[in-house]
Amino acid sequence: MPELTLERLLSKLGYGSRKESRALVRMGLVTLGGKIAEDPFMILEPMPKTLQVNGEEIPVVTELYIMLHKPQGYECSHQPRHHDSVFGLLPERFLGMEIQCVGRLDVETSGLLLLSNQGKFIHQVESPKKGLLKKYRAELAREFTEAQKAQLLEGVALRNEKKKVQAKEIETLGKKIITISIQEGLYHQVRRMLAAAGNHVEQLSRLSIGNVALPETLAPGAWRYLTQEEIENLGG
Ligand code: URA
DSSP, X not given: OOXXXXXXXXXXXXXXXXXXXXHHHHTTOEEEXXXXXXXXXXXXXXXXXXXXXXXXXXXXXXXXXXXXXXOTTEXXXXXXXXXXXXXXXXXXXXXXXXXXXXXXXXXXXXXXXXXXXXXXXXXXXXXXXXXXXXXXXEEESSOOOHHHHHHHHHOBOOTTOSSOBOOSEEEEEETTEEEEEESOOOTTHHHHXXXXXXXXXXXXXEEEETTEEOOTTSOTTOXXXXXXXXXXXXXX
């Protein structure tokens, strides 16, 4: 990261404008290396790995790559209409860092949701051409048949889509439980595909994107930073 003043860094970390960031320093709320910082214009050289703001340890990371375990009942939108927003599950300062969802999950779908403020990364992961498989676990209303599986792997027509969409992989876990992997990220795609094959999705959750899986230890509503290896695996 190039040379930065403390107020600029705070602003990049989502603490508002430079003026607002300067005010945090003037109020004595910013601590660097165990000492209260006094000069908002101090140049950070070398760049610290962390700083404390209002008693909270903040990693000095300006590029956000996050995974969230999206619970059911949250909207992937900055302007939610009927439910809470997934952004409310993240630190408020991430909003000041222009964080966005990398693809969306519908309100009723839970599971792995990626978020970032890096346009190129977002595009890379969302692009069907890049071929990252999105794997879902679906609980169905009716028994899943071999005929339905064949139809989904062959491709089904969805309303308002020019081309048929195919499931890339399907695994049957139980009579009414499957995993299904798709390459695109069309509106309600898995639900619509199962409906087109004559079944109905009752519960849906995303398990993985490419080879990045939702860890069992990440509870619904919890988030963490992606590791460098995960970012690279996703093409970032
Ligand atoms: N397919 C759906 O139906 N919903 C999602 O949220 C994602 C894929």
